[in-house]
Amino acid sequence: MPRRAVGSCAERLSTPTAFSGRRWRWRWPAARSWPGCCAPPASRSSRHGSASPGSSCSCPCWRPSCGCGGGAGSALRARAPARTGNRGDVVMAEEQALTKRSQDFSAWYNEVVLRAELADYSPVRGSMVIRPYGYGIWENMQRALDEMFKATGHQNAYFPLLIPQSFIAREAEHVEGFAKEMAIVTHTRLKAGPGGGLEPDPDSKLEEPLIVRPTSETIIYAMFAKWVQSYRDLPLLINQWANVVRWEMRTRLFLRTAEFLWQEGHTAHASEVEAEEEARRMLGVYRQFMDQWMAMPPLTGLKSESEKFPGAVRTYAVEALMQDNRGLQSGTTHMLGQNFSRQFDLKFQSESGVEEYAWNTSWGVSTRLVGGLVMTHGDDAGIVLPPNLAPIQVVIVPIYRGDDERAGVLEKAHWAANVLRAEQVRVHVDDRPTATPGAKYYDWERKGVPLRVEIGPRDVAKQQLMVVLRTEAAGLSRKEAMGEAVAVMTIPKRLGEYQRALFQAALRRREQNSHRGVTDYGAFREIIEGAGGFVYAGWCGGRDCEEKVKADTKATIRLLPLQEFRSSPAPTRCLVCGGQAQGEAVWARAY
RNA sequence: CGGGGCGUGGCGCAGCCCGGUAGCGCGCCUGCUUUGGGAGCAGGAGGUCCUCGGUUCAAAUCCGAGCGCCCCGACCA
Numbered sequence: 001m002p003r004r005a006v007g008s009c010a011e012r013l014s015t016p017t018a019f020s021g022r023r024w025r026w027r028w029p030a031a032r033s034w035p036g037c038c039a040p041p042a043s044r045s046s047r048h049g050s051a052s053p054g055s056s057c058s059c060p061c062w063r064p065s066c067g068c069g070g071g072a073g074s075a076l077r078a079r080a081p082a083r084t085g086n087r088g089d090v091v092m093a094e095e096q097a098l099t100k101r102s103q104d105f106s107a108w109y110n111e112v113v114l115r116a117e118l119a120d121y122s123p124v125r126g127s128m129v130i131r132p133y134g135y136g137i138w139e140n141m142q143r144a145l146d147e148m149f150k151a152t153g154h155q156n157a158y159f160p161l162l163i164p165q166s167f168i169a170r171e172a173e174h175v176e177g178f179a180k181e182m183a184i185v186t187h188t189r190l191k192a193g194p195g196g197g198l199e200p201d202p203d204s205k206l207e208e209p210l211i212v213r214p215t216s217e218t219i220i221y222a223m224f225a226k227w228v229q230s231y232r233d234l235p236l237l238i239n240q241w242a243n244v245v246r247w248e249m250r251t252r253l254f255l256r257t258a259e260f261l262w263q264e265g266h267t268a269h270a271s272e273v274e275a276e277e278e279a280r281r282m283l284g285v286y287r288q289f290m291d292q293w294m295a296m297p298p299l300t301g302l303k304s305e306s307e308k309f310p311g312a313v314r315t316y317a318v319e320a321l322m323q324d325n326r327g328l329q330s331g332t333t334h335m336l337g338q339n340f341s342r343q344f345d346l347k348f349q350s351e352s353g354v355e356e357y358a359w360n361t362s363w364g365v366s367t368r369l370v371g372g373l374v375m376t377h378g379d380d381a382g383i384v385l386p387p388n389l390a391p392i393q394v395v396i397v398p399i400y401r402g403d404d405e406r407a408g409v410l411e412k413a414h415w416a417a418n419v420l421r422a423e424q425v426r427v428h429v430d431d432r433p434t435a436t437p438g439a440k441y442y443d444w445e446r447k448g449v450p451l452r453v454e455i456g457p458r459d460v461a462k463q464q465l466m467v468v469l470r471t472e473a474a475g476l477s478r479k480e481a482m483g484e485a486v487a488v489m490t491i492p493k494r495l496g497e498y499q500r501a502l503f504q505a506a507l508r509r510r511e512q513n514s515h516r517g518v519t520d521y522g523a524f525r526e527i528i529e530g531a532g533g534f535v536y537a538g539w540c541g542g543r544d545c546e547e548k549v550k551a552d553t554k555a556t557i558r559l560l561p562l563q564e565f566r567s568s569p570a571p572t573r574c575l576v577c578g579g580q581a582q583g584e585a586v587w588a589r590a591y
Numbered sequence: 592c593g594g595g596g597c598g599u600g601g602c603g604c605a606g607c608c609c610g611g612u613a614g615c616g617c618g619c620c621u622g623c624u625u626u627g628g629g630a631g632c633a634g635g636a637g638g639u640c641c642u643c644g645g646u647u648c649a650a651a652u653c654c655g656a657g658c659g660c661c662c663c664g665a666c667c668a
Binding site: 096106110121123125177178180181215244246248250255256260262317328329330331332364365366367368369397399400401402405433435436437438439440441442443454456457458459466591 | 617625626627628629630659660661662663664665666667668
């Protein structure tokens with residue numbers, strides 16, 4: 001049984017107050033200045049040819065891991081065995097290093113998620129366990145988003161997990177969209193079967209099967225119908241934090257699992273214009289969240305007809321570009337029109353006394369965002385977390401020889417931790433006696449902690465601290481010895497600068513891998529089948545052209561970009577058929 | 592749902608072809624020495640070899656069936 005020491009990790013989850021007030025007006029969380037330019041995080045793989053196994057940790061926030069990343073399946077198993085050499089440390093280094101992103105991005109992703117202890121495979125096919133460190137990131141996301149939802153007038157509520165099958169069936173397009181991936185509850189009891197095992201008791205068969213929600217439009221609008229009589233009851237602005245199940249055949253940690261956590265907002269409005277505004281407003285909220293908290297700048301736009309939510313009139317999306325140049329749909333907002341209100345009799349009496357169907361919207365983001373975070377910022381040493389979402393923003397590593405040095409160093413470490421906590425910084429002192437400082441560096445780098453403070457006897461003597469950022473960041477020195485008083489007082493500012501540097505790096509990477517003005521289909525295929533990235537090109541609006549691209553290249557229309565992202569001049573011809581372009585589309589291979 | 596791979600201490604693997612005492616590395620426990628980039632030595636704990644059936648004096652190993660997981664495709668947040 002691994003030891004669970006008590007103690008040192010009383011990190012307070014401070015919430016950087018980013019939200020300045022009413023109606024989604026924002027300022028940058030810790031922003032004072034905004035560096036104009038910034039290089040992408042340089043790969044430091046040469047200096048990090050190795051990485052350490054998770055080892056026991058005195059932090060009560062999560063349990064020590066096994067040495068290799070938990071229930072690793074073949075993601076880890078598949079790796080080449082370490083070369084045996086004369087020097088044990090070479091073997092160890094190779095064994096413990098992550099697969100490099102350039103070698104196999106998807107193996108890297110799996111390993112880094114497992115070994116940073118974000119998640120683990122569960123015994124249930126297609127389902128994962130979100131471990132405390134990964135859940136801590138999600139909690140920080142929830143906290144930020146929830147504040148934004150509240151500030152835009154929404155209230156949280158909770159609706160049932162199980163939905164009558166007939167509800168799902170009511171909206172034709174909606175059923176069709178989800179029918180193939182639903183978990184169905186048909187019985188309420190088990191009994192001993194002939195073989196000695198358990199089987200559903202036939203006597204307990206439900207008259208009407210229940211569906212485990214793949215999304216909650218149907219049950220929520222059925223309830224809205226009870227609650228809304230008059231235009232005075234509108235708008236009705238509700239959000240719920242929940243789990244949903246979509247029976248996927250193929251799964252990937254965080255990106256695609258049978259069950260996932262998300263929030264789903266559902267609103268009812270008196271007019272189409274209002275509903276449209278709401279869908280766009282929440283798209284803006286998602287975008288701001290991704291920019292300011294995740295440092296993962298997305299494009300915003302409209303989904304094509306074939307990619308829109310089943311049952312929606314139109315779907316908007318935020319789409320980010322991952323390091324392997326594939327797109328990640330990170331959130332969607334839907335203008336549902338009156339499609340659901342007609343089916344669920346969600347009517348209200350208007351100001352002029354006429355009975356009308358309400359206009360709905362729905363919008364959601366999920367734990368998929370955690371995967372996006374990993375694929376946006378991670379490097380060959382591990383994940384890289386933006387300070388605003390990092391469960392631990394600063395880790396302090398004490399360095400000492402023998403008991404006499406230990407007391408002084410630890411005292412200084414806790415002093416620094418307390419000063420930082422008073423500044424609302426989430427700090428952890430890694431005082432594990434069993435690991436060497438070097439091992440701790442690797443551990444916390446793999447876990448993406450933004451800033452490390454090293455304190456050794458020499459630092460104590462000189463009243464200084466070594467302050468080390470997780471990655472190179474433009475305009476910020478990665479490693480620096482600073483006077484202790486200055487160090488602790490400037491760390492919050494440094495975290496803010498680092499947050500913005502990560503954003504700039506991600507933005508720059510996205511733009512460097514975006515291709516505009518592509519008119520030739522052959523050139524398009526070369527990009528998609530080569531390095532990948534976002535390709536902006538004209539589209540006639542035809543389903544056939546969309547299908548052809550997908551069949552040829554596996555790329556899809558990620559979105560039809562909103563004004564801000566459109567090219568100038570606008571493309572005039574369809575990339576595929578050469579016909580009159582109806583607009584511009586952004587194409588990419590996607591997750 | 593199609594194709595592939597793999598099931599052996601917590602994790603990664605070897606052993607299987609050619610049946611005969613279950614092994615290695617990492618991790619874990621104890622002790623001592625260590626600690627400025629993955630510590631060393633000594634001792635120790637830990638295994639229904641996925642399940643069921645068959646062949647055999649004898650099965651991790653051979654044969655049959657089943658189950659599970661992962662990867663690649665089609666579908667999706």
